[in-house]
Amino acid sequence: MKMHKPIMFVGTCSDAGKSVLNAGFCRILKQDGFHPAPFKAQNMSLNSYATPEGYEIGRAQAVQAEACRIACHTDMNPVLLKPSGEMMSQVILNGKPVGNRSAYEYFRKDDNARLFDEAYATFSRLSGRYSPIVMEGAGSISELNLKKRDIVNMRMAARAGADVYLVGDIERGGVFGSVYGSVMLLDEEERALLKGIIINKFRGDVRLFDEGRQIIEDLTGIPVVGVVPYLNDIYIEDEDSVALETRNNIPVEDKVNVAVVKLPQMSNFTDFNALQFDKRINVYYSTELSQIEKADIVILPGSKSTIKDLLYIREKGIPALLKQMQQANKTIIGICGGYQMMGERIDDPDNIEGIVSTVEGIGLLPMTTVITNHKKTVQQQFTFLDGRGICAGYEIHMGESTMHSNVRQLVTTIDGHADGIYLSEYCWGTYMHGILDNQEVIDRLVAPYTNEPGALFSYNEFKENEYDRLAAHLRQHINIKTIYDNAGILNQ
Numbered sequence: 001m002k003m004h005k006p007i008m009f010v011g012t013c014s015d016a017g018k019s020v021l022n023a024g025f026c027r028i029l030k031q032d033g034f035h036p037a038p039f040k041a042q043n044m045s046l047n048s049y050a051t052p053e054g055y056e057i058g059r060a061q062a063v064q065a066e067a068c069r070i071a072c073h074t075d076m077n078p079v080l081l082k083p084s085g086e087m088m089s090q091v092i093l094n095g096k097p098v099g100n101r102s103a104y105e106y107f108r109k110d111d112n113a114r115l116f117d118e119a120y121a122t123f124s125r126l127s128g129r130y131s132p133i134v135m136e137g138a139g140s141i142s143e144l145n146l147k148k149r150d151i152v153n154m155r156m157a158a159r160a161g162a163d164v165y166l167v168g169d170i171e172r173g174g175v176f177g178s179v180y181g182s183v184m185l186l187d188e189e190e191r192a193l194l195k196g197i198i199i200n201k202f203r204g205d206v207r208l209f210d211e212g213r214q215i216i217e218d219l220t221g222i223p224v225v226g227v228v229p230y231l232n233d234i235y236i237e238d239e240d241s242v243a244l245e246t247r248n249n250i251p252v253e254d255k256v257n258v259a260v261v262k263l264p265q266m267s268n269f270t271d272f273n274a275l276q277f278d279k280r281i282n283v284y285y286s287t288e289l290s291q292i293e294k295a296d297i298v299i300l301p302g303s304k305s306t307i308k309d310l311l312y313i314r315e316k317g318i319p320a321l322l323k324q325m326q327q328a329n330k331t332i333i334g335i336c337g338g339y340q341m342m343g344e345r346i347d348d349p350d351n352i353e354g355i356v357s358t359v360e361g362i363g364l365l366p367m368t369t370v371i372t373n374h375k376k377t378v379q380q381q382f383t384f385l386d387g388r389g390i391c392a393g394y395e396i397h398m399g400e401s402t403m404h405s406n407v408r409q410l411v412t413t414i415d416g417h418a419d420g421i422y423l424s425e426y427c428w429g430t431y432m433h434g435i436l437d438n439q440e441v442i443d444r445l446v447a448p449y450t451n452e453p454g455a456l457f458s459y460n461e462f463k464e465n466e467y468d469r470l471a472a473h474l475r476q477h478i479n480i481k482t483i484y485d486n487a488g489i490l491n492q
Contacts, residue, residue, distance in 0.1 A: 010137030038064030055095020226478030300338025339429035
């Protein structure tokens, strides 16, 4: 395998579109006959994924690996920070938790020298197996107060010898100032790494920005290699739950309404992505009682801080409403942290989640949960109830749940492990993330509310097609040849 220079996308700000561009470029390289892999030294997200080896990484890098058509690996995201409230984050290093640190401890008390070396070591291992590596920065490249502690942006770019492309978000406004300021605040050595600028999320005719392109090039001395129109109809999984703000949040008529309780520390919201492509279903997110009670199905999602989120929804009066709805034969289900909430009690004897050692659960399922230091992280294949098809999902959780009566378990993995509780078709819970990516499960979930059959739909095939559509979109609006030429890549 011929080795090529890494290509890196950095941003003028958070949510500039770096993750999506990275995924698209991974697919482009794959289409062109290369063997790419994604890399982000440090990610901060509550949306994570289990690797085949049973470790944890950020969901964005799992998506990018999927675009490369390779299995995800911890070397693609060696440091993952999972915020847990009160300015604390769980630090995941090489796929396993190594403790909790405050933002001050992590970003101010030391220069993260060890983490930087660990991250570079994983990059080196990864670049020995794949080429080119498509790297991603985090947030803005010009956070001067954090610069000497940075392990993910220009410091990593310099150490890896990457060609760097700055992504500016024109939809936010002020793109000239953000691009020019980002470039000018870099050291001369860092500016030398910048090979191009990409203007992202442009609305309208891109030819209208021809003058703007020239102005940016004149100001910075760096070529604009692409002006990318806003992605109106191409679906790539979102990295974080901020994207939920733009989604529908109300019930609609003539659909099976599914309300997801919008927990403050909600994790793995991608559990509900496949539902939104089922024409029978309307998915919305809310904590308003008036909206939740209009749903046919209510889902309690995963949580990074289960006890804290349970206390939050109790203040809102949601548990009492869920009990009323369940008695009225509305469906209530829980996934991971939401599953734990549905039990009779949650104990945290070691105060892993905080100062509250025990809390009463909602009481919909006959079980109790003890929060433990051990984190289970594993991909799973399983059968759902008495189904004959093989489903896929993954577990990421801290805690063990014990059933208090002889109830039916929800799923059985191919290695014989049972998980979850099936009280009735209107009430069940599981630790299995991704369970609702399986059409068989979706059909069983909505069966009490509609006779309309589900369309033949493969979420995985759909995502594959969207990666190809994203690649075509970027090829049309980014000068791929220039990027290849800069990196010494010959199109195969």
